[in-house]
Amino acid sequence: MSYRSIIIGHITNDINTDCEGNTEEMAGGAILYCTAAATALGHEVAAVTKLPVTERARVLELNIEPDNIFCTEGEAACDMVNTYLTPDKERRNSVCESAGTPFTAEDIPDEETDVIHFAGLVYGDFDSDMIIAASEQAAVAVDLQGFLRHVKDDGTMELRDWEEKEDIIPYITYLKADAAEAEILTGTSDRREAAKIMYEWGADEIVITHNTEVLVFDGDDFYTCPIRSRNLSGRTGRGDTTFASYVCERQDFEIDEALLLATATVSLKMETPGPFNGTREDVKDYINEFYRDCID
Secondary structure (H helix, E strand, O other), X not given: OEEEEEEEOOOEEEEXXXXXXXXXXXXXXXXXXXXXXXXXXXXXXXXXXEEOHHHHHHXXXXXXXXXXXXXXXXXXXXXXXXXXXXXXXXXXXXXXXXOOOOOOHHHOOOOEEEEEEEOOOOOOOOOHHHHHHHHOOOEEEEEOHHHHEEEXXXXXXXXXOOOOHHHHHHHOOEEEEEHHHHHHHHOOOOHHHHHHHHHHOOOOEEEEEOOOEEEEEOOOOEEXXXXXXXXXXXXXXXXXXXXXHHHHHHOOOOHHHHHHHHHHHHHHHOOOOOOOOOOHHHHHHHHHHHOHHHOO
């Protein structure tokens, strides 16, 4: 089997409470949002996850063919409690009640793929050897959340710098951070300056998400595309949807085209809670309605 992307990460059980006190229990995890977006856009992707036998039913939440799911046995599953502090869900308190069993290089399936995408949730999901091993098989995409978000003893989480960044980033093709993560990693709140620094460390393309736009830097030029969601009821999964869409589209299109498609996809996705459940045609229609000024 040949895949556009092999996406690796934990499927979580999330308990989410909004700023008005409404609580909902649902499946989550970067891998859920990533696979949904990539598949909706027409890309063949595989999902690699790790679960205890008692939690194997979580794989049913993935919207891809069972033959494309690689689930190995782990001792623990990942469980999260999220309390959103604002209506736009930009600010939240998150508690990791249980971290999933870490992945190892042996968990990467020996399958043909364009990209191996590390969709981690917390520090410890992956080790550096996994990235090096993956880079020998395909292009590597890394979401920095899985390398910066540390779980403290009480389950709360905080962003910390990645000590191995300058040793490992040269093995990464596509490196993604949100604005806060980019600042922690580089020490600057200027997103363009942060992108330059990350590029100088060795990644080929830098993707930085923000609530107003998505930015890409390839070492020569900056590319930006505005987020134009009409509401933010589906804010959760913004970065995951963006990055998976961009990485998959980038295999066929130039940066500006891939960025437009990815940003329109996440803008449409954020109007509805849960993983993206539209189609490529829905995204094209959305572009024609809301992004006419971005079409050459």
